[in-house]
Amino acid sequence: MARRHLLEFEKPLVELEQQIEQIRDLARSSEVDVSQQLLQLETLAARRREEIFSSLTPAQKIQVARHPHRPSTLDYIQMFCDEWVELHGDRRGSDDQALVGGVGRIGQRSVLLIGHQKGRDTKENVARNFGMATPGGYRKAMRLMDHADRFGLPILSFIDTPGAYAGLLAEEQGQGEAIAVNLREMFRLRVPVIATVIGEGGSGGALGIGVADRLLMFQHSVYTVASPEACASILWRDAAKAPEAAAALRITGPDLRSLGVVDEVLPEPAGGNNWAPLQAGEVLKEAIERHLGELESLSSKELRDQRYRKFRAMGRVLTAGTTENDLAV
Amino acid sequence: MSLFDWFADRRKDQYVGKVTQEQDEGDGLWSKCPECSQVVYRKDLIANASVCSHCGYHNRIDSTERIALIADAGSFIAINGELEPTDPLGFKDRRAYADRLRETQAKTGLRDAVITGMCRVDNLPMALAVMDFRFMGGSMGSVVGERITRLVERATDERVPLLIVCASGGARMQEGMLSLMQMAKISGALERHREQGLLYMPLLTHPTTGGVTASFAMLGDLILAEPKALIGFAGRRVIEQTLREKLPDNFQTAEYLQEHGFVDTIVPRTQLKTTLASLLRLHGSRPVEVVG
Numbered sequence: 001m002a003r004r005h006l007l008e009f010e011k012p013l014v015e016l017e018q019q020i021e022q023i024r025d026l027a028r029s030s031e032v033d034v035s036q037q038l039l040q041l042e043t044l045a046a047r048r049r050e051e052i053f054s055s056l057t058p059a060q061k062i063q064v065a066r067h068p069h070r071p072s073t074l075d076y077i078q079m080f081c082d083e084w085v086e087l088h089g090d091r092r093g094s095d096d097q098a099l100v101g102g103v104g105r106i107g108q109r110s111v112l113l114i115g116h117q118k119g120r121d122t123k124e125n126v127a128r129n130f131g132m133a134t135p136g137g138y139r140k141a142m143r144l145m146d147h148a149d150r151f152g153l154p155i156l157s158f159i160d161t162p163g164a165y166a167g168l169l170a171e172e173q174g175q176g177e178a179i180a181v182n183l184r185e186m187f188r189l190r191v192p193v194i195a196t197v198i199g200e201g202g203s204g205g206a207l208g209i210g211v212a213d214r215l216l217m218f219q220h221s222v223y224t225v226a227s228p229e230a231c232a233s234i235l236w237r238d239a240a241k242a243p244e245a246a247a248a249l250r251i252t253g254p255d256l257r258s259l260g261v262v263d264e265v266l267p268e269p270a271g272g273n274n275w276a277p278l279q280a281g282e283v284l285k286e287a288i289e290r291h292l293g294e295l296e297s298l299s300s301k302e303l304r305d306q307r308y309r310k311f312r313a314m315g316r317v318l319t320a321g322t323t324e325n326d327l328a329v
Numbered sequence: 330m331s332l333f334d335w336f337a338d339r340r341k342d343q344y345v346g347k348v349t350q351e352q353d354e355g356d357g358l359w360s361k362c363p364e365c366s367q368v369v370y371r372k373d374l375i376a377n378a379s380v381c382s383h384c385g386y387h388n389r390i391d392s393t394e395r396i397a398l399i400a401d402a403g404s405f406i407a408i409n410g411e412l413e414p415t416d417p418l419g420f421k422d423r424r425a426y427a428d429r430l431r432e433t434q435a436k437t438g439l440r441d442a443v444i445t446g447m448c449r450v451d452n453l454p455m456a457l458a459v460m461d462f463r464f465m466g467g468s469m470g471s472v473v474g475e476r477i478t479r480l481v482e483r484a485t486d487e488r489v490p491l492l493i494v495c496a497s498g499g500a501r502m503q504e505g506m507l508s509l510m511q512m513a514k515i516s517g518a519l520e521r522h523r524e525q526g527l528l529y530m531p532l533l534t535h536p537t538t539g540g541v542t543a544s545f546a547m548l549g550d551l552i553l554a555e556p557k558a559l560i561g562f563a564g565r566r567v568i569e570q571t572l573r574e575k576l577p578d579n580f581q582t583a584e585y586l587q588e589h590g591f592v593d594t595i596v597p598r599t600q601l602k603t604t605l606a607s608l609l610r611l612h613g614s615r616p617v618e619v620v621g
Binding site: 164166167168170171172173174175176177179180181183184185187188203204207208210211223224225226231234235236237244245248249250251256259261307308311312314315316317318319320 | 411412413414415417418420421422423470471472474475478500502503504505506507508509510511512513514516517518519520521523524539540542543544545546547548561562563564567568571572576580581589590591
């Protein structure tokens with residue numbers, strides 16, 4: 001227990017958990033029956049956890065979304081697929097480790113899976129560039145999506161990035177162009193595309209693999225137009241106002257559901273997906289298979305038209321004759 | 330991230346081509362070039378498309394001036410000008426977004442950061458969108474996305490080529506994720522325009538960054554840019570922080586992008602119209618029959 005990575009707002013639980021541990025030790029070393037007490041404390045701890053996680057602020061959700069033990073793209077792939085072959089490279093001279101992909105089987109279906117990949121510790125994160133993909137990563141993703149289009153494989157995309165990599169080489173190699181081309185070409189795909197924000201969705205770097213027929217999001221995942229830190233620096237002129245910015249930007253699943261950006265918010269166990277990764281895997285697998293079932297009945301033309309209309313409807317503007325009230329959520 | 334950097338840069342006033350209004354000297358008859366400090370008649374400067382005749386520095390121009398430089402006189406017909414921004418998030422930082430909008434509208438006389446319409450260039454029909462940097466840094470919110478998307482759809486329906494003049498700090502944070510989604514929406518419309526075999530050209534002007542660079546600015550069949558315009562995805566400061574080293578002086582200029590293969594041609598503003606007309610003709614545009 002002591003080695004668990006604790007988030008700051010989970011601290012109230014620590015004391016309870018320590019008490020539970022102590023009583024367990026006591027029970028092991030003596031004949032005293034403490035099961036009653038133990039049950040009481042465990043129920044209390046569960047309730048406290050439930051309370052804490054049912055009222056997280058957007059800034060706290062960001063911490064959950066960035067939890068180092070939150071299941072990653074490769075974790076989900078491992079949970080979903082009996083058969084899986086990772087595929088590498090953009091055929092342009094690079095193989096980005098921050099954006100992974102391959103072919104696999106989920107249930108009866110062959111699918112293409114792509115996603116941002118973060119590391120669990122510093123060493124892994126350096127190798128994965130903290131899940132910040134380079135232009136080569138986006139081009140690799142597009143190459144794989146084109147492959148899926150050619151072979152009729154549905155595409156499952158997993159979003160988990162602080163943003164596209166900001167670096168000299170990334171600019172030289174056309175980070176903007178790489179993302180832009182993906183945005184356009186994903187509208188052309190004739191196969192179903194389901195994207196899920198499994199952790200954090202950071203701006204254009206997330207959208208670069210996020211033009212989908214269905215956008216799912218976990219309960220404590222976040223999806224942002226700009227990082228709250230950057231937003232606070234610009235608009236508040238004070239990076240310390242990031243929690244205020246996080247709240248103002250409306251970055252949580254329920255917010256984005258009401259804005260028409262997200263199609264379904266997937267529940268997480270109290271404590272977050274890092275607390276029960278297998279349960280998270282089951283929830284996501286069920287949702288993906290359900291949405292795939294719906295999308296598979298559509299022709300490729302219907303799919304493309306629907307995808308276009310979905311994004312076409314996004315945004316809020318006032319036209320002649322409408323008032324602010326007509327647009328109220 | 331890029332917007333952050335852009336704002337930071339603006340405060341320090343240290344980017345490549347400085348953002349400076351022509352500085353009025355006394356009664357406004359004269360204008361001093363922010364690059365070479367040469368003082369010229371304001372009238373002469375405007376007659377030269379606001380390009381310094383001594384050093385070639387391109388002063389910022391607004392959307393009205395830009396349209397006048399591109400479209401045949403009297404040919405531009407604005408569409409969807411009635412679309413107005415709203416405040417979908419009820420966003421408030423140090424000030425309410427709704428107040429900022431009203432104030433910017435009053436100050437600029439614009440409803441939002443882009444003007445769209447149909448026009449003729451040397452009597453060749455063309456759909457034209459011009460972003461206006463004065464309106465909240467040309468940031469892209471729902472109205473910018475909707476106006477451009479409607480223009481692209483109209484260009485597709487009427488089978489005409491399209492030019493989008495870009496000038497933007499990126500997505501408009503005050504409209505949250507709805508702003509980000511405009512990148513996808515416009516890209517989807519451009520895919521349909523492209524599928525019809527129609528020509529799309531973005532013109533990248535100072536500055537074109539962030540979400541605009543990562544969508545329609547980089548999706549041209551041909552990508553044009555103005556000399557020395559700042560063009561990039563991430564901001565210079567953010568990159569410097571990541572790298573902890575100095576970046577090349579011409580980093581993220583139009584010239585740098587051309588060198589790396591992301592800009593087809595850099596067009597001085599004084600040659601913009603003739604270049605556009607040539608490109609349109611070379612891609613099969615035919616003059617409009619003048620009736621009467």
